[in-house]
Amino acid sequence: MKKRSIKPNTFLVPAPVALVTCQDRGGRPNIITIAWAGVICSDPPMVSISIRPSRYSYSIIKDTGEFVVNIPPVEIVKKVDLCGIVSGKSRDKFFEAGLTPVQAEVVSPPLVDECTVSMECRVAEIVPLGVHDMFLGEVVATHVAEDAFDEEGNIRFEILNPLAYSPPDRTYRALGDALGSYGYSRKKQG
Numbered sequence: 001m002k003k004r005s006i007k008p009n010t011f012l013v014p015a016p017v018a019l020v021t022c023q024d025r026g027g028r029p030n031i032i033t034i035a036w037a038g039v040i041c042s043d044p045p046m047v048s049i050s051i052r053p054s055r056y057s058y059s060i061i062k063d064t065g066e067f068v069v070n071i072p073p074v075e076i077v078k079k080v081d082l083c084g085i086v087s088g089k090s091r092d093k094f095f096e097a098g099l100t101p102v103q104a105e106v107v108s109p110p111l112v113d114e115c116t117v118s119m120e121c122r123v124a125e126i127v128p129l130g131v132h133d134m135f136l137g138e139v140v141a142t143h144v145a146e147d148a149f150d151e152e153g154n155i156r157f158e159i160l161n162p163l164a165y166s167p168p169d170r171t172y173r174a175l176g177d178a179l180g181s182y183g184y185s186r187k188k189q190g
């Protein structure tokens with residue numbers, strides 16, 4: 001495949017999209033849309049989110065050491081975009097986006113009811129990197145939409161229906177059909 005060299009870039013395409021919630025010490029919640037996020041350890045379960053210090057949410061999460069990573073389904077893409085272009089410094093994004101806060105089990109920031117998955121996290125470490133600081137979060141509780149479970153207790157991806165984000169062209173995307181499952185290339189046919 002013929003390639004064109006461009007300046008060094010972070011082309012991990014697609015990126016996940018999360019609605020990360022936080023709450024200040026006065027009990028005021030906020031939501032920030034985050035694409036620079038990833039799984040960093042399975043056991044203990046840990047995820048990372050990278051946030052610019054200029055974001056209103058940054059100092060709240062640094063101060064309280066808690067956040068919730070909520071996975072939005074494609075249906076609420078417009079709300080996701082809104083939470084990523086408006087600052088919660090002087091605006092209530094739950095109200096403006098029409099999202100519903102729900103009491104978390106372990107941490108103070110609320111879950112987002114309209115999201116199909118919510119992971120409650122405690123900050124384990126903050127790593128300054130450059131324009132972003134990376135927050136390493138240990139997942140202390142996980143919630144998955146009841147509807148997503150089939151009769152055997154397996155989680156159906158179609159119900160999670162997560163969004164993806166394409167950084168090169170700054171578009172939100174839906175994911176396509178399943179192409180195979182883990183290890184299927186070695187499984188015997190029929």
Ligand SMILES: Cc1cc2nc3c(=O)[nH]c(=O)nc-3n(C[C@H](O)[C@H](O)[C@H](O)COP(=O)(O)O)c2cc1C
Pocket residue numbers: 017030031032033034035036037050051052054055056057058080081083084085086087088089165
């Ligand atoms: C799709 C998308 C992804 C984003 N990803 C990040 C991110 O990973 N890190 C970050 O610091 N800001 C990111 N932003 C920008 C923040 O969401 C945005 O500046 C937001 O208004 C900050 O809210 P706050 O000031 O209430 O914290 C993203 C925005 C969008 C639309």
